Amino acid sequence: MSVIELTNVSRWYGNVVAVNDITMSIGPGVTGLLGPNGAGKSTILHMIAGFLATSKGTLTVNGGPSWENPEIYRTLGLVPERDSVYAFLTGEQFVRATAKLHKLPDPDAATRRAIEITDMAAAQDRRISTYSKGMRQRIKVAAALVHDPEILLLDEPFNGMDPRQRLHMMDLLGKLGAEGRVILFSSHILEEVEKLSGTIQVMVAGRLAASGDFRAIRRLMTSRPHVFTVRSSDDRRLAAVLVGRPYTSAVEFTGRGSLQVRTSDFGAFCAQIAPLSRDNGIALRELLPTDESLESVFGYLVSNQANQGS
């Protein structure tokens, strides 16, 4: 059973297409909306949250429209990306005000529960203006959860968090998803969300590039070709040795006294390059992974998806 349904949804701004003909359905559990910056993730989230109209296509939340329909906020919570909150309130006042705006029968209990879930009790009486980025993120989640919504949307919730806060947030999302809620979050860093299980939808340039189980997508990610720049005492000899290995897919002399090695198996290459050089009497001077842009990583996923489809 899915709760959020997008059918051939597009959104454009003037001549620029931000979201191009997306069809997806999102049900209970955790779903990650992944893609590089500018892929249209926020546009999708804003349309689902009722803060943007679709240009074309239909979008329903629990069977009804979300645009110009504030009633959906009874069952939907939104954690926006922007950090702006009423910073002059304390965390507790902010969550309680939200509870009252929802006209909850027992705003005090709801506030306590939401603050407890997000582990913000220790800081609840401090003004939000004194909070760290991670704490602001959590108090925003507390406010979005105060009315116990069935659907929670989070726009880049891991942005600016340190690894510990990130882990805590992932735990929390995992727990909420396991309770049967619909949790949809966006992120532009795949590695950021590796601890989460669930479904992911990968977006590139406004289109849905890949979708499926977290593990399947992650396998695709780690088996993608990696490029390394290698400097050694004898590049030609090292090249000859590497070419004989199954995980090497290409070796190139850059002309700047280094080699570029393309490997199809990241793990095997990393494990074997050092012993391999040593056994052949070659001194390894430098081993650098070539900086890969996120676009190329996501681009790889797209082409791979296309190959599987054909």
Added chain:
Amino acid sequence: MSAYFNPVIASITVRATLGRRRALLFAIPAAVLIALTLAVRATHPAGNSWAAQVLGDFGFSVLLPLLALIVGTGVLGAEIDDGSGIHLLATPVRRSSIVFTKFVVAAVLTMAFAAIPELIAGLLAPGSGKLAVALFAGALVGSVIYTAAFVMTSVLTTRAIAVGLLYVLVWEGLLSNTVGGARILSIAHYSLGVANAIYPDPDLRAGLTLSTSVILGAIVTAGALILASRRLSAFAIKGEPA
């Protein structure tokens, strides 16, 4: 009324508007008005006609509209611009209730920082206390209509202050005093019309009758609030094109 007025929104709005010592900032123009009245009273003890001019020209044409502009565009516009308003909009509160509450807060604050000082200055001026009451009544009416118009402006455009200033300076300051027809859409003239009906004084240079002022003022206020609610119902987060 209570169905439209939301006390939670009102208290957050008051704290946001008056916080960080901004209350002091709002009090400065009022203090200037009262100081000006005292200064003129000391130098022109006998004259009576300056009261209507000082209180009308400075109080009605400068203090009232500018304060209403700052408060009216700030109560809702500021949080739309900085993004914190999303937290309010992502609740099932009726959009008309948000607009109405913001408007009430802005109108009351404008009354406190512009209409009441106008009353105090009027009482300090020599002559009839009736002039003071008339100007106070006019300023109360002006507070309501101006803030409704400026709350609407802040929902319609992100350049609400610029639009509001143009309206106050060009339309009201220039056109409505030279081109008679422009008075029909001048909130300053609605306020003067009310004041002049209570205490007729040619120095107020009122251009509209009481009934015209009240009827047009009510239409402008209601129209502005309805339009603002409609626009807020279709509030879209500004997205950069990809």
